Every structure is written in structure tokens, then in C-alpha cells.
Amino acid sequence: MSMEQGTATARPGSGEFERDVHAVARLIPPGRVTSYGAIARYLGAARSSRMVGWAMNRALEADPNGAPDARPVPAHRVVNRLGMLSGRLHFPTPTAMAERLIAEGVEVRDDRVVDFDARFWDPSTEL
């Protein structure tokens, strides 16, 4: 049997890397935040921080096929290395990301996490 089209269910972007990113993100404790680069580094792909952002984007998307791994991913806890909410525009509303953080006790001001260093959670160190 030829397997040329065998991947009929091949979902673009559903790679191992993306799944790992989601797995790590789910380990971020409420009230803490991490960065794209920190997750990338932890997964041994220090230069693929952009892909982490893309993975968050996918996680946020309503599961198109009711994926088996439809557990929620706390994408709002991932910010850039300066603590800025660079992904806020990808949420349902431009303020949803900040609101979710605030609900967890994270102070946000001008689209930026207040006291970022203290809130920062580094998987490489804490995990």
C-alpha cells in the first residue's frame, strides 16, 4: 500500500515541538509568567522562540477538530523577555490577556507585567 497520501489527517503545525510547548505552558503556575525564549531554551531550541509564539496562537484557536488534547493552555502567562504582553492582540479582545493575568493577581500596567523579575518562572530553573 502506498502511503503517499497516508497523512490525510495530517494537521499542519501539530508537531512534537508544538505539543511540548503546550505541555510546558500548562505547568506555569497561576500568578507567574514566563517568556517565549525561556520555553524554547528549555526544549533545546533556543533559537526557535518565534515558533513558541506560533504554538500559543494555535493553542488559543478553538480546536478545529476537537483534538484529543483539548485541555486549555494558559497562553496569557507567556510574555516576551521584557515582560510585555506582545500577544495580547491575538486574544478574543485586546484586553483579555491582561484581564486574565490580573485575575490571578499579576499586576499589569501599560501592557507590561509589573515586577516581572519576581513573577518570572523559568522552566529550566524551576522544573
Next chain:
DNA sequence: AACGTGACCCTAG
């Protein structure tokens, strides 16, 4: 199928 565009980050001038 090449090209531009990113929820980024690091290095060099």
C-alpha cells in the same frame, strides 16, 4: 513555488 510576515531573541557596530 518564491516572497513577505511574524505572540522572539541574540550579537555586532
Next chain:
DNA sequence: ACTAGGGCCACGT
């Protein structure tokens, strides 16, 4: 301290 550029790689056009 600031600006530019390179690398990464999935996606839309």
C-alpha cells in the same frame, strides 16, 4: 545606550 541585522520556521498570498 541605540540601531541593524541575522537566524529560526510556519503560514498566507
